[in-house]
Amino acid sequence: MKNTVATFAQAKAEGRKLAMLTAYDYSTAKLEDEAGIDGILIGDSLGNVVLGYEDTLSVTMEDMIHHSAAVARGAKNALIVCDMPFLSYEVSVEEAVRNAGRLLKEGRANCVKLEGGREVCPQVKAIVAAGIPVMGHLGLTPQSINAFGGFKVQGKSEAAARKLIEDAKALEEAGAFSIVLEAVPAKLAALVTEAVGVPTIGIGAGAGCDGQILVYQDMLGMFSDFTPKFVKRFANVGEAMRGGFTAYIDEVRAGTFPAAEHTFKIDEEVLEKLY
Numbered sequence: 332m333k334n335t336v337a338t339f340a341q342a343k344a345e346g347r348k349l350a351m352l353t354a355y356d357y358s359t360a361k362l363e364d365e366a367g368i369d370g371i372l373i374g375d376s377l378g379n380v381v382l383g384y385e386d387t388l389s390v391t392m393e394d395m396i397h398h399s400a401a402v403a404r405g406a407k408n409a410l411i412v413c414d415m416p417f418l419s420y421e422v423s424v425e426e427a428v429r430n431a432g433r434l435l436k437e438g439r440a441n442c443v444k445l446e447g448g449r450e451v452c453p454q455v456k457a458i459v460a461a462g463i464p465v466m467g468h469l470g471l472t473p474q475s476i477n478a479f480g481g482f483k484v485q486g487k488s489e490a491a492a493r494k495l496i497e498d499a500k501a502l503e504e505a506g507a508f509s510i511v512l513e514a515v516p517a518k519l520a521a522l523v524t525e526a527v528g529v530p531t532i533g534i535g536a537g538a539g540c541d542g543q544i545l546v547y548q549d550m551l552g553m554f555s556d557f558t559p560k561f562v563k564r565f566a567n568v569g570e571a572m573r574g575g576f577t578a579y580i581d582e583v584r585a586g587t588f589p590a591a592e593h594t595f596k597i598d599e600e601v602l603e604k605l606y
Contacts, residue, residue: 334369334410336442336464336508342369342541343530349542351412351532352550355381355398359547360405370410370532372444372544373399375417375474379556380548387473390416392430399438412466413440417474420445420454427454431463444511446472448498452505459506467502469495469523470536471514484514484535492519496526503527511544512536514561535561 332338342349351370354360355377363371377398378384399413413434420427431443442464445451455465470485486495496519499510509530512520517537524531524540533540548554551568582588 333408336410339370339410339509339530343528349530349532351542351544352547353377353544354402354406354547357401357405360402360409363547364406364409368409369542370412370544371402371406373402373411373413373438373440374546375414376546380546380554386476388417388476390414392416392419392433396433396438399434399440403439411439411441412444413438413442415443415445420451424453424457428457428461428463431458431465432461435463442466442508444468446474448494449501452501455502455505455507465505465507466532467499467507467510468513469498469502469510469515470512470520473513484516486515486519492522495519496523499523499527499531503529512540514559535559 339349341347349369350367351372352363352368353374353376354363354371355373360371373395375387375390375395377394378387378390381398382390382394384390395413395416399411403411415427415430415434419430427445434440434443443458444466445454446468448467448469455467458465486492495515499512502510507529509532510523510527511532511534512523513534513536515523515533515536517539520531520533520536521539530541532542532544534544545562546554549558549562550565552564552566553569553572555569579588
């Protein structure tokens with residue numbers, strides 16, 4: 332069954348937890364989809380884990396469109412959510428709508444995600460009015476990393492916590508169908524989840540959210556540059572890959588690969604005529 336904004340709303344109503352992961356390519360998206368994932372996010376985290384940038388700020392619309400289209404070709408049932416990259420929606424409402432439309436039209440996403448609270452509600456309203464579903468993102472918003480002064484847990488003071496709750500309500504009122512809560516104290520995330528009628532998707536925000544999301548390279552042990560505290564490693568794929576790469580290199584250098592079963596034959600009579 333194809334997951335949609337309607338099935339996400341139904342999941343919250345029924346108390347069914349939503350499972351999401353990131354993906355950036357056809358093969359990974361296909362595997363996640365076959366496993367039964369509810370939603371796939373083409374995150375601007377691709378700047379870190381795919382393109383090797385120190386942050387997400389250098390990611391472009393063209394990057395997002397390219398990777399979103401690849402994921403959409405691989406996933407048939409998951410809800411495809413694509414991040415709006417830095418400065419693709421902040422400049423003006425008109426530009427936000429145009430870029431969101433490109434992510435659906437060219438990137439084949441089902442919906443878009445953007446960061447921020449009340450300050451981006453005009454953009455959210457306009458994008459939704461254009462027929463494009465929007466997922467919000469509060470808490471640690473990586474595109475604001477310079478304003479935050481680093482990757483820090485958000486909402487720890489009374490004022491910050493109240494603002495987070497009010498921002499969540501404002502996003503819902505603006506038309507967001509779901510809200511990501513990143514690096515937020517678990518009890519505060521649970522309060523936000525109770526305060527809004529749309530599903531909350533946690534990443535480092537505790538089990539009280541309506542769903543969870545992780546960067547797949549993190550949860551499979553494939554990215555070693557930095558591992559957030561909230562990541563659980565569900566498999567050590569990175570180690571398995573390194574082992575496979577090493578075994579391949581050793582066999583190539585030893586001349587044992589390719590073996591006879593990996594090669595093609597030619598008729599000996601044909602071969603004799605070549606000498």
